[in-house]
Amino acid sequence: xxxxxxxxxxxxxxxxxxxxxxxxxxxxxxxxxxxxxxxxxxxxxxxxxxxxxxxxxxxxxxxxxxxxxxxxxxxxxxxxxxxxxxxxxxxxxxxxxxxxxxxxxxxxxxxxxxxxxxxxxxxxxxxxxxxxxxxxxxxxxxxxxxxxxxxxxxxxxxxxxxxxxxxxxxxxxxxxxxxxxxxxxxxxxxxxxxxxxxxxxxxxxxxxxxxxxxxxxxxxxxxxxxxxxxxxxxxxxxxxxxxxxxxxxxxxxxxxxxxxxxxxxxxxxxxxxxxxxxxxxxxxxx
Amino acid sequence: xxxxxxxxxxxxxxxxxxxxxxxxxxxxxxxxxxxxxxxxxxxxxxxxxxxxxxxxxxxxxxxxxxxxxxxxxxxxxxxxxxxxxxxxxxxxxxxxxxxxxxxxxxxxxxxxxxxxxxxxxxxxxxxxxxxxxxxxxxxxxxxxxxxxxxxxxxxxxxxxxxxxxxxxxxxxxxxxxxxxxxxxxxxxxxxxxxxxxxxxxxxxxxxxxxxxxxxxxxxxxxxxxxxxxxxxxxxxxxxxxxxxxxxxxxxxxxxxxxxxxxxxxxxxxxxxxxxxxxxxxxxxxxxxxxxxxxxxxxxxxxxxxxxxxxxxxxxxxxxxxxxxxxxxxxxxxxxxxxxxxxxxxxxxxxxxxxxxxxxxxxxxxxxxxxxxxxxxxxxxxxxxxxxxxxxxxxxxxxxxxxxxxxxxxxxxxxxxxxxxxxxxxxxxxxxxxxxxxxxxxxxxxxxxxxxxxxxxxxxxxxxxxxxxxxx
Numbered sequence: 001x002x003x004x005x006x007x008x009x010x011x012x013x014x015x016x017x018x019x020x021x022x023x024x025x026x027x028x029x030x031x032x033x034x035x036x037x038x039x040x041x042x043x044x045x046x047x048x049x050x051x052x053x054x055x056x057x058x059x060x061x062x063x064x065x066x067x068x069x070x071x072x073x074x075x076x077x078x079x080x081x082x083x084x085x086x087x088x089x090x091x092x093x094x095x096x097x098x099x100x101x102x103x104x105x106x107x108x109x110x111x112x113x114x115x116x117x118x119x120x121x122x123x124x125x126x127x128x129x130x131x132x133x134x135x136x137x138x139x140x141x142x143x144x145x146x147x148x149x150x151x152x153x154x155x156x157x158x159x160x161x162x163x164x165x166x167x168x169x170x171x172x173x174x175x176x177x178x179x180x181x182x183x184x185x186x187x188x189x190x191x192x193x194x195x196x197x198x199x200x201x202x203x204x205x206x207x208x209x210x211x212x213x214x215x216x217x218x219x220x221x222x223x224x225x226x227x228x229x230x231x232x233x234x235x236x237x238x239x240x241x242x243x244x245x246x247x248x249x250x251x252x253x254x255x256x257x258x259x260x261x262x263x264x265x266x267x268x269x270x271x272x273x274x275x276x277x278x279x280x281x282x283x284x285x286x
Numbered sequence: 287x288x289x290x291x292x293x294x295x296x297x298x299x300x301x302x303x304x305x306x307x308x309x310x311x312x313x314x315x316x317x318x319x320x321x322x323x324x325x326x327x328x329x330x331x332x333x334x335x336x337x338x339x340x341x342x343x344x345x346x347x348x349x350x351x352x353x354x355x356x357x358x359x360x361x362x363x364x365x366x367x368x369x370x371x372x373x374x375x376x377x378x379x380x381x382x383x384x385x386x387x388x389x390x391x392x393x394x395x396x397x398x399x400x401x402x403x404x405x406x407x408x409x410x411x412x413x414x415x416x417x418x419x420x421x422x423x424x425x426x427x428x429x430x431x432x433x434x435x436x437x438x439x440x441x442x443x444x445x446x447x448x449x450x451x452x453x454x455x456x457x458x459x460x461x462x463x464x465x466x467x468x469x470x471x472x473x474x475x476x477x478x479x480x481x482x483x484x485x486x487x488x489x490x491x492x493x494x495x496x497x498x499x500x501x502x503x504x505x506x507x508x509x510x511x512x513x514x515x516x517x518x519x520x521x522x523x524x525x526x527x528x529x530x531x532x533x534x535x536x537x538x539x540x541x542x543x544x545x546x547x548x549x550x551x552x553x554x555x556x557x558x559x560x561x562x563x564x565x566x567x568x569x570x571x572x573x574x575x576x577x578x579x580x581x582x583x584x585x586x587x588x589x590x591x592x593x594x595x596x597x598x599x600x601x602x603x604x605x606x607x608x609x610x611x612x613x614x615x616x617x618x619x620x621x622x623x624x625x626x627x628x629x630x631x632x633x634x635x636x637x638x639x640x641x642x643x644x645x646x647x648x649x650x651x652x653x654x655x656x657x658x659x660x661x662x663x664x665x666x667x668x669x670x671x672x673x674x675x676x677x678x679x680x681x682x683x684x685x686x687x688x689x690x691x692x693x694x695x696x697x698x699x700x701x702x703x704x705x706x707x708x709x710x711x712x713x714x715x716x717x718x719x720x721x722x723x724x725x726x727x728x729x730x731x732x733x734x735x736x737x738x739x740x741x742x743x744x745x746x747x748x749x750x751x752x753x754x755x756x757x
Contacts, residue, residue: 029295031499033492104706108714129651140655140665236658281695283655283665283718 089113093270097150100277107277114278117271121263130282134242135258140283143238147227148286154276158264161230165262171230176214177253184253186210191249197223198237201245300494300556302404303414303548307575316392317401325446328453335675337709345455351710358673358710363639369632373625380621382510384613386517390503391570396496399447399489400554403440410436414551440490441482448481494555498566513596514612518569520560520591523603531584542586549573549591559591642680643671644746646735653753660723662754668715670737672707680705680737680745682717687733687752689725693718705737719752726754
């Protein structure tokens with residue numbers, strides 16, 4: 001308790017009654033209403049703790065009479081957002097690709113939605129920007145295994161590549177070396193021939209002969225490939241499994257048969273359409 | 287001493303008395319003009335064409351636009367708001383160093399609304415003495431009726447204040463109808479309620495407590511005042527020794543102050559100006575009016591309480607010719623220079639801002655793409671903002687990279703020379719820049735994008751880079 005409350009001679013006001021090394025302080029009491037704001041905060045806290053989840057309990061906590069949860073709030077927000085999006089998504093579902101591309105607002109929504117779906121489902125193999133990596137096609141360039149038109153891209157996404165879906169893209173590269181279709185010398189010769197198509201090596205007569213007999217059926221006589229069978233273009237210097245002599249040799253000896261899921265079995269129609277437009281817009285779309 | 291100093295001080299209720307005079311008139315004028323602006327401005331209409339709001343001043347938070355007559359502010363130009371806040375702060379410093387707390391005394395919303403609420407109180411409950419007497423009397427029906435009428439009137443003003451506030455953010459006429467039909471949004475009702483509650487509480491009940499206990503301004507304005515600031519001053523040398531004066535008594539050997547306490551009774555802060563400059567004084571000058579009333583009555587010179595500087599008061603006290611007021615001094619020069627500097631910077635920014643904006647973001651995953659014919663391609667996300675109220679077409683141009691081809695992917699009819707952007711919106715385009723393999727730069731090369739308007743004039747530019755394979 002303050003013991004030495006004095007009247008200050010200059011101001012005529014009382015001191016607090018405390019003294020610190022000879023320093024005394026004038027008493028400047030808080031206005032009473034200020035204390036009431038403190039009581040108001042206590043009342044608020046009590047009301048709040050009744051209305052909202054608050055007090056910890058042996059198992060869990062009190063739930064509050066309003067039944068509020070953050071998860072519930074999130075669900076509601078997601079629902080609201082879903083309803084907002086549904087307007088666009090429904091239009092995308094019913095419109096043709098040509099119609100969507102005529103409507104910049106709808107098109108931009110579709111590409112943004114496609115990007116979002118791509119980041120969730122596709123980037124694990126094709127990379128965040130669609131640049132791909134060894135064995136996983138680059139979707140930004142103009143080199144397409146199964147075609148780069150909107151319809152071809154949609155078909156590939158819907159049914160995938162070399163999977164159990166009966167409509168999936170099928171095409172088989174034989175294991176020329178493993179299965180003894182060609183001797184290692186022949187594989188070596190045709191490797192040089194393939195490299196020569198993009199000007200990287202000198203072709204031999206043996207290589208040309210092997211290519212004509214074994215490879216031209218799918219990759220065409222000029223080596224430009226065939227999107228019907230997913231046979232890559234061998235002349236453009238772009239290599240899905242690497243363009244070194246060793247990588248190409250292994251591609252012929254062991255064969256490469258990458259696969260892709262049928263996304264039509266997992267994603268809804270509108271999402272597939274949005275993905276198609278996004279991939280088509282990445283840069284290589286035809 | 288009884289040894290029981292209270293922890294909390296009970297508020298001494300202030301009953302300001304009515305007063306008339308020059309400064310009271312200035313205050314009424316300021317009140318009329320400021321409240322007039324506040325309540326009227328949202329109703330001002332401004333024709334901007336069919337697809338834009340017709341409210342002269344509208345801060346559309348949902349649409350993310352600030353409409354100020356013919357000026358439209360986009361969110362990225364919010365620095366103009368910052369600029370105005372800085373101007374306001376420095377302006378306040380300058381005004382305070384010149385004239386003391388004129389902001390507090392005449393233009394602060396707390397002062398203006400409190401003045402209005404006090405006027406209502408005086409009209410319904412009478413002047414100081416009547417109010418004090420009635421508050422001491424027991425509760426009767428007549429007293430309750432008067433008190434209720436006062437609070438009802440306060441509440442109406444408070445609600446109108448809250449209402450006017452939301453009208454700055456939504457279309458005023460249609461929202462007014464919706465408010466009364468119960469169709470307005472929760473936000474509208476919430477903010478009307480909030481502003482009604484604060485106006486009613488702060489102007490009706492809290493009044494001088496706001497200035498003394500809540501507002502930070504009185505605490506640091508002392509740093510802006512000096513002996514050359516013109517402030518409300520009691521001329522102690524002339525007033526003391528104070529004392530009652532009967533008509534016919536001599537004025538010899540005494541001061542001019544007759545201790546009528548009018549200056550204390552009219553003070554909205556409930557203080558005594560004769561105690562000197564103090565924290566609570568808001569510099570409203572009402573005590574000057576009150577004192578002049580008395581000086582006229584006792585036939586002494588006016589301005590016993592007056593606007594003056596501390597330096598001049600010192601001169602007068604020592605019977606010297608007071609030195610002229612020095613408004614130009616390092617402090618005011620510095621504030622004025624800062625004010626001018628910020629204002630110039632803002633004006634320059636304002637007049638240089640274009641009606642279009644360009645922003646370019648390069649895709650970095652992948653950094654570049656090699657096409658089947660050996661071409662090298664980079665892709666960019668290009669955003670063109672059209673700040674005009676009509677659809678515009680822009681031509682996109684690339685500088686600093688020869689033999690590059692620009693392609694816009696997307697909606698089928700888009701060409702780089704023909705980017706259409708709706709009125710008052712942002713157009714987003716994905717642009718591919720392709721360079722023949724043998725012409726591609728090795729590594730990074732700086733380039734610049736530009737958009738040209740319909741007549742081929744450069745509307746905006748944005749720098750970027752083109753990345754090729756390192757050779």
